[in-house]
Each structure stands twice: as structure tokens, then as C-alpha cells.
Amino acid sequence: MNFLRVPFVLLLTGVLGLAGCSVHQPTSLYQLDSGDPGQPKQSAGVAVLLGPVSVADYLQRETLLQRQADGSLTASTDGRWAGSLSADIDQLLLRQLAWKLDSQRVVMAPAAANFTPDVQVVLSITRLDSGENQPAVLDAQWRLLDRRGTVRDSKLIHLEEPHAGTSAAQVKAQGVLLQRLAEQLSAAVKPVASQPLVAEEPKKAAQPAKTRTDQDKPKIPMASPIRTDLEVFRF
Template sequence: MKFLPCLSILGALTLLGCASTPPSTFYSLSSLPPAASQAAADTSDLAIGLGPVTFPVFLDRPQIVSRASGNRLTLNEFHRWGGTIQDDFLRVWSENLGQLLGTGQILIFPSEVRALPDLRIAADVLAFEGTPEGQALLKVRWTVLDGDLETVLIARESRYRRPLASPGDDEALIAALSAVLGDFSREVATVVSGLPRFQTAPAPADHADQDPPS
């Protein structure tokens, strides 16, 4: 019987600790606004396959990840992705490219749809995180292949940074990450619309006003 008061106090402290646990907050990326410029080339009938997109294991987790220093990461247990970072990245990337290129024919791979796209774009995301300097960073290696996956048309590595409106705020971090993904989408759209098959052919010269040959 002497231990009952101690056990009661311990139980009360445990309940108090559970009651004070803050609720989790969930985030998702946002796509470009509708006013985003469309590519100049006629790509309205272009079919694009997106994926696969890979992420480092340290980013592929529910928690929002920021880099506190060169080798130290910060994981916020109560600020999390609404789904997975990979699915959210692909969803917004596809929406951005659809808008920028003016096409609704975008397939996210792996897909159950048995269709052969005109192009396939894959990406290895090396960094998609907050930095110690209060920025959002996207570093990605990406490749554009033909629909048959036989020819590499473009292969490059790109890096984008955007400052956080409020350093240390995860909501500001997600907004800045959405912005760098928008920057990446614009570069991909520009590259795709500049491929030879999508460039607009110059109009034929009008010879009506030329002097007749002598």
C-alpha cells in the first residue's frame, strides 16, 4: 500500500505527457498558378511519360526534412507530408508540365495505361530540402528519352534555390519547395519544346514583291 501514491503520481505524469503532445500538421506541394506561360512550340498533342523519380532514403520519409548543417539533418516529427514526397513531387510536376506545354497527355510511370508516349522523362532527385542558409534547394539529374526508351535526347543536372519567406517555418519551406519545383518544370518545358520535332518551322518566304529575274 505504501507504493500506491507513487504509482498514482507516475500515472498522472504519464497522462499529462500524452495530453501535451502537439498534433501533427500535414503538407503538400502546390502547382504553378494558371497564369504560368505556355511554351511557344505547338506541343498540345504531345504525350509525355514521367518517371521513375527517385529520392534519397533520408528524404523518402513522412517527416519534413531540413539540413541543419553540412552533415546534420533535422526531422520534424509533427510536420509531415500528407502522402509521400515522391507521389507529391510527381503529381505537381505533371500538373506543371501539362500547363506549360498545353497538353493533357501526361502519364505517370509506372502506369496501368498501355500507351507509348512521345517522350519519357526520368529524374533522380539528389536534394529537395531546406538549407542552413534559409533556402529551399532542389538538385536533380534528369533525362529525356524517346518513347521507345532507346535514345537519350537530353541528360543534365540542374540546381535551383529559393529563399524562405520565414526561415525556420515549415509552411514557408513547402512554399519555397513548390517554387523550385516550378522552376524545374519551366526548364524541362523549355527543353522539350525546343527539341527539333517540336520547333515551329519558319514560314516560307513571300516572293510576290521580289523583282522578276532579268
Template sequence: MMRHLFIIALLSSLLLGCQQSPRKQYYLLNATPHADQSVAVTQSVGLGPIEVADYLQRSQLIVNSDANSLQVSDNAYWGEPLPKGITRVLAMNLMNHQPTRAVELFPWRSDSTPAISIRIQIHDLQIIDGYAVINASWKLMDNLAKKTVAQHHHINKRPCESTARDIAAAYSTLLAELGNEINQALVSKGK
């Protein structure tokens, strides 16, 4: 009888030990720092739609094993859906560049369509061979004239370790650099 109790206790402890999985870790993209200023908004631009590659539409962080394969993280997760994080960070970066600028997120109401909007496609945002890489296209649209006033294909990379913390920081930096490029186009157009 004692032997059966011992075996049951041993099996129970093994099962309980197997049920505990590693704790999930959550990561966010961050905008560039800004000066604490309270200023009146004098201009508004629209941001969106922003299209993000399908393979990035997951809650877990992804690292490329090589050019043609992906590795999904076991316990590193985005704290928000990645497309929403990209939109949030780009909007904040654009406002931080120009404190008098308000950014309206797509979709906007038909009676309050901004005169200028930015459309973005994120084709790739990945870690490969020790680099974080972004491949994106953007268009600056004159919504009143219904025409493209500027567009660019943006490719950039920076060294990055394959830890989740480093990936989130590298992606944040790449998005800041994309925001810088878009901001320069807005400034050159007087927006």
C-alpha cells in the same frame, strides 16, 4: 487514507498530462496556379521514373543542421509520401504550361508507351544555411528511337526560413522552376 487518494490523483493527472503529445501538422507541395480552361488534349508525354534520394523517403520533414547532418522534424509531416508529391506537382506543372498536354505517369503499359518521356533524379532537396536547394538531373527520352534527346543537371536555390510551411512553399517553387526548364525543352522539341 486521504493522503493516499491525493497522491494517486496527483500521479494520475501527471501521467495524463505526459501522454498528450504535440499535434501533428501536415504539409503539401503545390503546383503553380493555372487558368481554368477546358481544352482538348492533343499531345501526351510520359513522366518517370522519378528517383528521389533515399534520405527524403520519410514522412517527416527534414532540415539540415549543417552540410553533413540532418534533423528530423518532431511534428511536421508530409501529407503524402514526398516522392509521390514531387511526381504529382511536376505532372501538374507540365500540364499547366501546356493545357493541350497530357502527362502519363510511369509505369505505363507496354502497348501505350508515350513517344516522349521525362526521367528525373532528385539528388538533393534540402534546407541549408537559410536556403532551399534542389539538385536534380533530367533526361528527355525519345521512346520510339530509344535515345536521349535532351538532358540537363539542374541546381537551384532560394532563400527559406526553416519553418515547415516555408519549406513546403520553397520546395514547391523549386519544383516549378525545374518544371519550367523541362517545359522549355519539350517546347523546343515540339512536344
């Protein structure tokens, strides 16, 4: 009996070992490519508040998603994000904008109470994905607000970027899309930051209420007699 149990134990050990290898198969971790942004030099450049930046709900996950030809999304089996994708997007856009505007005064929302931005960028990213045979696609909308909170510019963006098909190539292409978005944003921010504030219409001084006088009272015509056989008064 003991002799027969030994092969069974060895077989069971081998099966468990193979299962362990399949469960602990290494997974690649990815981060967005922020390019090579330089260090902004102007400490007194344009003041920009970046945010709120909202990202579509389906992107709020660690798994790297793959877009299929029919438009559906599947989870990648060999890759996931190394941390928060939303945080990666924020930092990429922040560094790119600061570099392209050459300003150290580009901050993420919420900002300190004493920070007064020349321009606030409100951004919504509704799509950022790709597939092995599908290009990387970015859909977004921005709104630019001046110092008084008045919307000065608004735009819908659709960008596409081809890639080689691998997960690494797809992530790189998505990073390139965000760099292109930052380039367009910086070009839109500059004229808004230099625009004068919208002048407020002067308020009209309140007119004092008039006091009713005897001259304002309606005048009743005086009766004048008409000489006929009868005394008739015309009013």
C-alpha cells in the same frame, strides 16, 4: 492510511495527464505547393511520358527533415509530410508539365501499352530539403528520350530558393523549386518533340558469293627453253 493514499493518487493522475499531453501534442502535416496550374486545353498535344522519377532514399520518410549549417539533417519535431512525398512530387510535376505544354497527353510511367510518347522524361531527384536558416535546395538530373528511345538531351540542375524560416515557408519554397524545374523541363521538351527522327543508315545488300572459275585460278607461266650448251628451262 487511506487519507495518505488520496494525494498520491491525485499526484500520479496529474503526472500521467501531463505525459499524455506531451505524447499527443498535435503535429502539423504538410503537402508540396503545386502553385496554380491551369487546365490544358489541347487533347492532341505533345505526348509526354513522365518517368521513371526516382527520389533520393533519405527523402523516403514521413518526417520533415531540417538541414543544418554543417550539412547534417535532423528530424523536425513539429511537422511531417501528409502522405508520400514521392507521390506529391509526381503529381506536381505532371500537372505543371501538362499546363505548360498545354497538352492532355502527359502521363506518368508506366503508361498503357498503346501509348506512344513523343518524348520520355527520365528524372532523378537527389536532393530536396531546407532548414530554418538554410535555403531550400533542389538537385536533379533529367534525360529526354525521343520516340525511338534515343537520348536527345541531358542536364544536371541545381536550384535554390530562400524562405522565411518556418516549416510552412520551407515547404512552400520546396514546391516553388519543383515548379521551376517543371518550367525548365517543358522548355527542353518542346524542341525534342519537334525534332525529326534520326534516320537509320541504309543497310547494304549482301553481295552474292562469287563462284570460282578457271579465269580466277592463278596462271602458271609457261616454260620457255633457252638455247645454250645445256637445256635449261626458266620458270
